[in-house]
Amino acid sequence: MVKIKEKIIVAMSGGVDSSVAAALLLRDGYGVTGVFVVNYDEPRIVGTDNTDKCWLPDYRDAVRVAAKLGIPLLKWDFTKEYNEKVLDYMYKEYRKGRTPNPDVLCNKFIKFGAWLDRAKKEGFDKLATGHYASLREQFPISNLKFPNKYPISNIQYLLLQAKDENKDQTYFLHQLTQKQLAHVMFPIGGYLKSEVRKLAHGFGLPTAEKEESMGICFIGEVPMKKFLQTEIKTKTGDVVLSDGTVVGEHDGLPFYTIGQRNLGKIQDTRNKTQNTKPLFVIGKDTKHNRLIVGHEDDSLLYKKQIRVTSVNWISGCALKMPFLCEVRLRHRQPLQKAKVVKSVKSKIIVEFKNAQRAPTPGQFAVLYQNGVCLGGGTIQLI
Numbered sequence: 001m002v003k004i005k006e007k008i009i010v011a012m013s014g015g016v017d018s019s020v021a022a023a024l025l026l027r028d029g030y031g032v033t034g035v036f037v038v039n040y041d042e043p044r045i046v047g048t049d050n051t052d053k054c055w056l057p058d059y060r061d062a063v064r065v066a067a068k069l070g071i072p073l074l075k076w077d078f079t080k081e082y083n084e085k086v087l088d089y090m091y092k093e094y095r096k097g098r099t100p101n102p103d104v105l106c107n108k109f110i111k112f113g114a115w116l117d118r119a120k121k122e123g124f125d126k127l128a129t130g131h132y133a134s135l136r137e138q139f140p141i142s143n144l145k146f147p148n149k150y151p152i153s154n155i156q157y158l159l160l161q162a163k164d165e166n167k168d169q170t171y172f173l174h175q176l177t178q179k180q181l182a183h184v185m186f187p188i189g190g191y192l193k194s195e196v197r198k199l200a201h202g203f204g205l206p207t208a209e210k211e212e213s214m215g216i217c218f219i220g221e222v223p224m225k226k227f228l229q230t231e232i233k234t235k236t237g238d239v240v241l242s243d244g245t246v247v248g249e250h251d252g253l254p255f256y257t258i259g260q261r262n263l264g265k266i267q268d269t270r271n272k273t274q275n276t277k278p279l280f281v282i283g284k285d286t287k288h289n290r291l292i293v294g295h296e297d298d299s300l301l302y303k304k305q306i307r308v309t310s311v312n313w314i315s316g317c318a319l320k321m322p323f324l325c326e327v328r329l330r331h332r333q334p335l336q337k338a339k340v341v342k343s344v345k346s347k348i349i350v351e352f353k354n355a356q357r358a359p360t361p362g363q364f365a366v367l368y369q370n371g372v373c374l375g376g377g378t379i380q381l382i
Helices: 016-027 056-069 079-095 102-121 193-203 224-228
Strands: 007-011 031-038 073-077 126-128 134-138 156-160 237-241 246-250 280-285 290-294 302-313 323-328 336-344 347-357 364-369 372-381
Touching (some): 007 016, 016 031, 016 056, 016 126, 016 193, 031 102, 079 102, 102 126
Parallel strands (some): 007 031, 007 126, 237 290
Antiparallel strands (some): 134 156, 156 372, 237 246, 280 290, 302 347, 302 372, 323 364, 336 347, 364 372
């Protein structure tokens, strides 16, 4: 009896990681189809004369890889969904003075939301991507409390950190659910980036030496301030020290992030010496449109405790509290030891062993235990 191969659709971005993901699945005998998805359809550099669509160079690379592998390549358009679920939310949060993470929202609502829904409708068994993360199937963890509204299935999917700790992308995937993970594959999660490059050469892929994009998800390497200014109006206000001393003028609270250093000509006018210490953003007074700044050692820049809201537990429910864990407040930050001490509905309180520099409202706090990503939520300051 001939075994029917699973039909896998691979999201091919035109980069080396997704190219290798497709090649590995093809090598392992899966029925592989590639898909390139257009989510943002504007010029690559906002506000310039460059009229090239931002996705065209990557699409051409994806076509070349698909041709090399001998697999079909579909092309989908999700610009409407991306605008509604990611960009509109992002602008809304920035206007409120918070700093959202569009990549997390894109994974939750677009890649593993809208894309996955369409993949299943078109008859594919799973959606594979080039994320650095791994999955493991097991029976539910005994430490978990399962309320009646969360039925226990025979299989639970654990989201694990990637082999390459420097490339691990579970921070961006922490909003995924059991329902989504059941239909997802991360083929390169067990490889180092250097090994992925070597595999790309071995498969003869044209993207083997392609450099990584470090820009906004699907938009490219555009300065965030320049991108936001296309939708958010400039509103100047005072830059002040924590004691109220005015030291300059800002051009709009949405364009600054907690912990940011590059503040132009703003300086502490109380210090008359030439060796003026640099200033950092330590807070935002949205009521009075004031940007609060201070020095690196300012106590207001460090927090020992934060509130985390709208928590997504990947298992489907929370662990018994209190519990010890490790927390990451931004991508690639070393894991920080912490304790989750209590929860109220979908909110938890996280206490850190060591005070954390610049927790940023609107960003995400992601929880881990023994290499397993438990989930996470949005940062609120207490």
